[in-house]
Amino acid sequence: xxxxxxxxxxxxxxxxxxxxxxxxxxxxxxxxxxxxxxxxxxxxxxxxxxxxxxxxxxxxxxxxxxxxxxxxxxxxxxxxxxxxxxxxxxxxxxxxxxxxxxxxxxxxxxxxxxxxxxxxxxxxxxxxxxxxxxxxxxxxxxxxxxxxxxxxxxxxxxxxxxxxxxxxxxxxxxxxxxxxxxxxxxxxxxxxxxxxxxxxxxxxxxxxxxxxxxxxxxxxxxxxxxxxxxxxxxxxxxxxxxxxxxxxxxxxxxxxxxxxxxxxxxxxxxxxxxxxxxxxxxxxxxxxxxxxxxxxxxxxxxxxxxxxxxxxxxxxxxxxxxxxxxxxxxxxxxxxxxxxxxxxxxxxxxxxxxxxxxxxxxxxxxxxxxxxxxxx
Amino acid sequence: xxxxxxxxxxxxxxxxxxxxxxxxxxxxxxxxxxxxxxxxxxxxxxxxxxxxxxxxxxxxxxxxxxxxxxxxxxxxxxxxxxxxxxxxxxxxxxxxxxxxxxxxxxxxxxxxxxxxxxxxxxxxxxxxxxxxxxxxxxxxxxxxxxxxxxxxxxxxxxxxxxxxxxxxxxxxxxxxxxxxxxxxxxxxxxxxxxxxxxxxxxxxxxxxxxxxxxxxxxxxx
Numbered sequence: 145x146x147x148x149x150x151x152x153x154x155x156x157x158x159x160x161x162x163x164x165x166x167x168x169x170x171x172x173x174x175x176x177x178x179x180x181x182x183x184x185x186x187x188x189x190x191x192x193x194x195x196x197x198x199x200x201x202x203x204x205x206x207x208x209x210x211x212x213x214x215x216x217x218x219x220x221x222x223x224x225x226x227x228x229x230x231x232x233x234x235x236x237x238x239x240x241x242x243x244x245x246x247x248x249x250x251x252x253x254x255x256x257x258x259x260x261x262x263x264x265x266x267x268x269x270x271x272x273x274x275x276x277x278x279x280x281x282x283x284x285x286x287x288x289x290x291x292x293x294x295x296x297x298x299x300x301x302x303x304x305x306x307x308x309x310x311x312x313x314x315x316x317x318x319x320x321x322x323x324x325x326x327x328x329x330x331x332x333x334x335x336x337x338x339x340x341x342x343x344x345x346x347x348x349x350x351x352x353x354x355x356x357x358x359x360x361x362x363x364x365x366x367x368x369x370x371x372x373x374x375x376x377x378x379x380x381x382x383x384x385x386x387x388x389x390x391x392x393x394x395x396x397x398x399x400x401x402x403x404x405x406x407x408x409x410x411x412x413x414x415x416x417x418x419x420x421x422x423x424x425x426x427x428x429x430x431x432x433x434x435x436x437x438x439x440x441x442x443x444x445x446x447x448x449x450x451x452x453x454x455x456x457x458x459x460x461x462x463x464x465x466x467x468x469x470x471x472x473x474x475x476x477x478x479x480x481x482x483x484x485x486x487x488x489x490x491x492x493x494x495x496x497x498x499x500x501x502x503x504x505x506x507x508x509x510x511x512x513x514x515x516x517x518x519x520x
Numbered sequence: 521x522x523x524x525x526x527x528x529x530x531x532x533x534x535x536x537x538x539x540x541x542x543x544x545x546x547x548x549x550x551x552x553x554x555x556x557x558x559x560x561x562x563x564x565x566x567x568x569x570x571x572x573x574x575x576x577x578x579x580x581x582x583x584x585x586x587x588x589x590x591x592x593x594x595x596x597x598x599x600x601x602x603x604x605x606x607x608x609x610x611x612x613x614x615x616x617x618x619x620x621x622x623x624x625x626x627x628x629x630x631x632x633x634x635x636x637x638x639x640x641x642x643x644x645x646x647x648x649x650x651x652x653x654x655x656x657x658x659x660x661x662x663x664x665x666x667x668x669x670x671x672x673x674x675x676x677x678x679x680x681x682x683x684x685x686x687x688x689x690x691x692x693x694x695x696x697x698x699x700x701x702x703x704x705x706x707x708x709x710x711x712x713x714x715x716x717x718x719x720x721x722x723x724x725x726x727x728x729x730x731x732x733x734x735x736x737x738x739x740x741x
Contacts, residue, residue, distance in 0.1 A: 350690065357681065
């Protein structure tokens with residue numbers, strides 16, 4: 145056993161503290177890695193580890209490859225001038241990855257219907273409804289002649305953000321879904337399905353223009369970038385962070401509720417998330433598409449950092465006074481580690497790994513590799 | 521009394537007198553009426569054998585259409601209020617929205633000769649790029665305008681296509697025709713925008729815009 149220089153608990157010897165994840169080799173006990181991906185810094189906006197935090201490292205690489213290939217496909221279709229097809233592909237790219245993630249990490253445990261209903265299905269239905277409403281509010285050339293930046297840049301995005309968050313809130317009372325990660329995942333899933341469904345429904349009439357409608361390629365590529373990556377990532381990160389704050393406030397132990405500070409309080413986190421969504425939308429009303437893509441990217445980076453901070457601190461704070469358990473095999477690095485909050489070898493939060501029970505996971509996970517609190 | 525006992529009341533002479541007086545009075549009354557209604561001889565404007573003065577002035581035309589007139593440039597256009605709505609207008613331009621189709625017609629005026637029409641088109645394209653993303657010249661044969669004219673004055677036309685973009689997503693493809701003409705002093709540029717994609721329906725929609733453009737009249741024309 146060793147004394148952690150950060151939390152001062154007696155913990156099993158290893159590279160990382162199993163309670164707080166601090167680097168035991170560092171005399172100051174600093175933890176440099178992101179709790180859900182110990183090889184990354186918490187303050188650096190990374191897409192896959194932030195949006196899909198419960199993936200083991202090897203699966204994260206798979207998702208990164210899928211995201212990269214999907215992006216190349218979207219851009220390829222755009223370069224070929226097949227804009228409607230590219231738009232469909234762009235709108236579906238991240239939502240499909242998200243559904244795969246939900247399936248992959250078994251986040252809904254034994255209640256898939258209720259989780260899917262109030263996250264993916266809720267988001268998709270609301271996205272379709274909002275797109276229809278937006279079309280009715282400005283049909284065809286009316287959009288051209290009567291631009292209303294307040295309606296399209298503020299009112300509709302605010303309503304959208306509220307709807308994205310409303311579905312997951314139904315799951316808040318369920319004790320089974322009591323982790324900050326659950327909230328973040330539910331919020332992100334609802335948001336991405338909303339954004340994808342809205343883009344598809346709203347852009348459906350583009351199909352009338354044929355397979356290769358007239359249009360400049362470069363602006364289309366930038367626009368496809370917003371549909372495929374920037375908008376869904378911004379929505380997922382912002383709503384995920386807001387949901388994480390709500391979960392931390394209402395599902396975490398009382399002592400942990402201040403873990404995220406003032407910025408983590410729902411009264412601050414939720415308006416901040418809505419503000420990011422509105423800021424992203426209103427940029428479209430006055431920026432050319434290329435600059436809008438950059439603007440969305442910057443906002444998405446801010447939202448990702450907020451989400452990572454919520455996940456990181458949430459995971460650390462949820463390491464309650466659980467006794468150190470027997471050795472298990474880490475599903476991330478596949479080394480043996482004492483069962484608690486963090487892997488003593490790779491430093492990943494064990495809670496940030498798939499929820500599957502014994503015998504339900506892939507070969508890398510040891511039998512009985514459950515989350516610490518499962519027994520507690 | 522028995523019939524035939526009494527003779528006539530006036531003699532033949534008296535009878536002729538009464539007839540004469542009544543005839544003179546009636547003829548005199550008629551003559552007086554004709555005299556009062558006579559317009560008199562035509563007023564001569566020019567000395568005989570010389571051309572002078574102005575051509576005859578026409579009466580105001582019958583107006584059963586709504587109209588827009590540019591207060592500064594003097595051009596005007598007529599449109600049916602049942603089919604079009606003037607969504608916006610100022611001293612140089614008017615925006616007409618069709619009530620029947622997905623169609624927008626914008627008329628802009630500028631003091632310029634025929635040579636300035638291309639400049640007007642360039643400025644309009646630059647303005648459109650801020651509202652319509654991926655705007656590009658449509659070189660398709662079906663999109664070309666044959667015999668472009670505004671108000672029956674020959675002009676220039678270009679066709680474009682682009683997409684409506686909003687924060688909620690990219691949507692309908694727009695077909696845009698820019699057509700301008702000048703009377704040598706004032707240029708009028710028409711911007712016709714429709715989201716109609718069906719070629720036949722789009723042709724019909726453009727036909728509606730064309731019927732309005734044919735009513736354009738320039739000042740002093």
